[in-house]
Amino acid sequence: MPSWTNRLQINTWKKHSKLLAVLGVVCAIVTSVVFGLHVYSYRRHWTQPKTQTLVLRVVSLVPVWCILGLVNIFLPYAPYQQVNVQDFKYVTQIFLDLYESFAIISFMQLIYHYLGGKEQARWKAENKTPYRILLCVMVYPGERFMTVRGFFSQYFTNQHQRVA
Amino acid sequence: MLQGVAKGKGSILSSPIDLMMTILTFVFLILAMWGLLQVYVIFRIVLRPYDVGKKFIAIKLYILLHVVQGFIFGFINNQMKARGDSVSPVVQENFIKVEYLLFCMEMVAGAFLNMYVFFQASEYVDHDIVIAPAGNTSSNSKEDMHFAPSNPTSYSKLHDDDIDA
Numbered sequence: 182m183p184s185w186t187n188r189l190q191i192n193t194w195k196k197h198s199k200l201l202a203v204l205g206v207v208c209a210i211v212t213s214v215v216f217g218l219h220v221y222s223y224r225r226h227w228t229q230p231k232t233q234t235l236v237l238r239v240v241s242l243v244p245v246w247c248i249l250g251l252v253n254i255f256l257p258y259a260p261y262q263q264v265n266v267q268d269f270k271y272v273t274q275i276f277l278d279l280y281e282s283f284a285i286i287s288f289m290q291l292i293y294h295y296l297g298g299k300e301q302a303r304w305k306a307e308n309k310t311p312y313r314i315l316l317c318v319m320v321y322p323g324e325r326f327m328t329v330r331g332f333f334s335q336y337f338t339n340q341h342q343r344v345a
Numbered sequence: 346m347l348q349g350v351a352k353g354k355g356s357i358l359s360s361p362i363d364l365m366m367t368i369l370t371f372v373f374l375i376l377a378m379w380g381l382l383q384v385y386v387i388f389r390i391v392l393r394p395y396d397v398g399k400k401f402i403a404i405k406l407y408i409l410l411h412v413v414q415g416f417i418f419g420f421i422n423n424q425m426k427a428r429g430d431s432v433s434p435v436v437q438e439n440f441i442k443v444e445y446l447l448f449c450m451e452m453v454a455g456a457f458l459n460m461y462v463f464f465q466a467s468e469y470v471d472h473d474i475v476i477a478p479a480g481n482t483s484s485n486s487k488e489d490m491h492f493a494p495s496n497p498t499s500y501s502k503l504h505d506d507d508i509d510a
């Protein structure tokens with residue numbers, strides 16, 4: 182039997198539960214509309230399709246995350262009564278992390294595109310002089326560095342995909 | 346990592362293998378971010394006209410806010426459990442709703458931030474075409490054309506500086 186303080190909490194929360202859901206919907210609608218306007222403004226000036234597609238992929242992180250947040254507002258765990266509340270959060274967390282990885286990879290592709298492609302970036306990096314960071318780690322820009330960086334990025338992405 | 350600390354005993358990280366996998370994931374995440382930062386450092390002069398730093402900070406800001414928020418709410422939830430309070434499912438459910446409502450509000454702010462500060466469509470308006478393909482010299486399609494910022498002189502100067510460096 183819950184104590185009177187808990188009962189008070191329950192009544193207060195029940196009272197505000199619908200308000201939270203409504204606010205969540207409003208936030209999702211506003212985000213989607215703003216994102217739609219953003220896409221529209223890009224489509225009006227579609228001068229660099231490849232660059233702009235990559236930019237829009239990165240920017241789409243915001244509405245997708247907002248919609249996933251809304252899913253969590255509506256389904257914190259109600260349809261999963263047998264499951265711990267925190268456990269359901271992990272399910273949506275995987276999708277949040279997956280989209281985060283996708284956005285970061287799109288961002289990386291955008292950087293490569295700005296540099297004129299992967300090969301061009303590699304060629305430019307080869308001509309850079311090595312430098313030291315944190316007084317101890319030497320960074321040698323070039324083939325080896327790009328390979329190591331690519332390996333870590335790849336592992337990070339695969340890790341999330343494996344979990345999903 | 347922060348979320349793992351916040352959840353503490355009895356969470357998904359209670360098993361040593363889960364804990365190890367989480368630590369490994371975060372180590373690789375940090376290394377990937379470090380690699381991305383180094384790519385930016387190496388090419389910062391070439392990338393200066395595109396404001397890549399600002400764009401990267403914008404994206405990482407959303408991710409950081411999400412992680413910090415998860416830590417704070419996880420910590421509060423854990424503290425409530427540790428005190429032995431019998432938290433009812435309704436309270437717990439609404440606790441998550443508040444967390445994700447804040448998350449949605451952050452995303453609203455993020456959408457405006459993207460539109461007006463970091464990813465403006467105006468970057469692609471009224472620019473002169475000064476360079477044909479930087480990477481692929483064989484293609485002449487419109488997609489491969491690179492557009493310079495409004496001041497082509499400074500743009501070419503930046504590239505010259507980069508070649509000298």
